[in-house]
Amino acid sequence: MLSPEEKKEIEAEFPLYPTKQAVCIDALKIVQRHRGWVPDEAVRDVAALLDMAPDELDGIATFYNRIFRRPVGRHVILLCDSVSCWIMGYERMRAHLTERLGIGLGQTTADHRFTFLPNVCLGACDRAPVMMMDEDLHADLTKERIDAILEECQ
């Protein structure tokens, strides 16, 4: 069941588009904002609200990389692995994060504190290497800066 808040927020998007389906990506993001990820049950509930087939909505949910179809940790680390960051030391940053977190890319720490994901170019190539911690961009990364950023996220 969608919560009353989720339903209200989704319905508030209806006037912005001429069809209900156009709201579906925003709707999945709303669910994710409330629950951290999008479980199967929510895909079915959102599909029903938007008059869509659940399978069609799942095809959309799995297409876009910002929709998480599996649970993630309290904080999501997105390390840029595109070309400018690669030149500027992406591999060193990845190795450092792997060592500090004890997990590889695509994994979540046992205490559910961090999920570590690769990400394509974050559009800050003049400040490479970069990563995002949740919604925030962190640029000109060094091992020391990464340690400080991890420290702040409980």
Next chain:
Amino acid sequence: MPTMEKPLTRNIRSDGAALERAAYERAGGYEGLRKALRMTPEAVLDTVRRSGLRGRGGAGFPTGVKWSLVPRGADAPHPKYLVANADEMEPGAFKDRFLLEKDPHQLIEGMIIAAYAIEADVAYIFLRWAYREAKEALSRAIAEAAEHHCLGKDILGSGYSLEMIVHVSAGRYICGEETALLNALEGKRANPRSKPPYPQMVGLWGKPTVVNNVETLCNIPHILKNGPDWFKGLSHTNDSGTKLYGASGKVKRPGLWELPMGTTAREILEEHAGGMRDGLRFRAAIPGGASTEFITEAHLDVRMDFDEIRKAGSRLGTGTMIVLDDRTCPVGLLWNVERFFAQESCGWCTPCWSGLSWVEQILGAMERGEGEEGDLEILREQTKFMAPGNTFCALAPGAMEPLASGLNYFHGDFERHIREKRCPYSPPL
């Protein structure tokens, strides 16, 4: 010497905060819109056509021509749509982020004028999810613009009405392709659509739609305010205007600079980016984001505009260059670039999803020291299989541009990887 004009970045605050409406108007903002609203939509379109403005998203299509294909007059289908493509995701590109975060009203004014010229009813900004600061700046600026009657019903008493909505995307590089973007906005998987029909005729929800890049739209207020001849005069070449050029990689001062269109790669690299870091030599550059051909030392004096750089066998693309130094492995770099394209293929057409993953695997094997005789032939063949016309959209042909030119310029490096069964750039065992 006359002061170089920088219309796009002139008002950007040194503290990095977004320019607010009052400051924007004090600096001459919304004058272009006021002027446009006193003209007919046809006259606005004609002004932009005469300015010679070409699309800044990478393809360089003339903006006025793009707009002129939209049906107009009493029989035209409505609602018509204008979409700002703010889904910047080309590896190595970081120019639209700057314009979005620092001067949101400039984009909004450009969009209102563009929408007026094509008689659009609704405008969407298709914004990349990662650009949170841009989302905040745009939402605030749209509210300010509406409060001051620059958006909504009867804009500045002209009788023209426009609604503007920010749509935050959920990822995937393919959304930058304009027809894939339309599918994403409609709440579908972002597979590109077959063209024709072109979006100007059959676009969002089947209605006439124009999709323009952020930097393209940001030029519009200045063209209206100062005229097409002024805009042409900003450039060093026949391609009009200024351009946001950038440099990343191991240069002394990576960054972004607004310079006359047609500035040479050498000036960007040596004067603005400060040359290479100490101890490193320039090897090559990808001049316009990952999907453009390499240029080398021999091409540095080529003027970076849409037509001149073609003579060096490359494309202007986004104008943000990725610099390769002599200590970074070109095969490793190409592996990184092709892995990106293989991952971001939408999976719709076979030459793309199949070909790109094959290319990516071969380059990865070479870099690990597992390259084989014959690999270079396969890579060369793939650049032909994925040439323009053989795939559904421009993603795979774009992916082949750095590879095809890299196979030429770095032939010796590829051979060494295969012969020595190792990457010669990684530290010796």
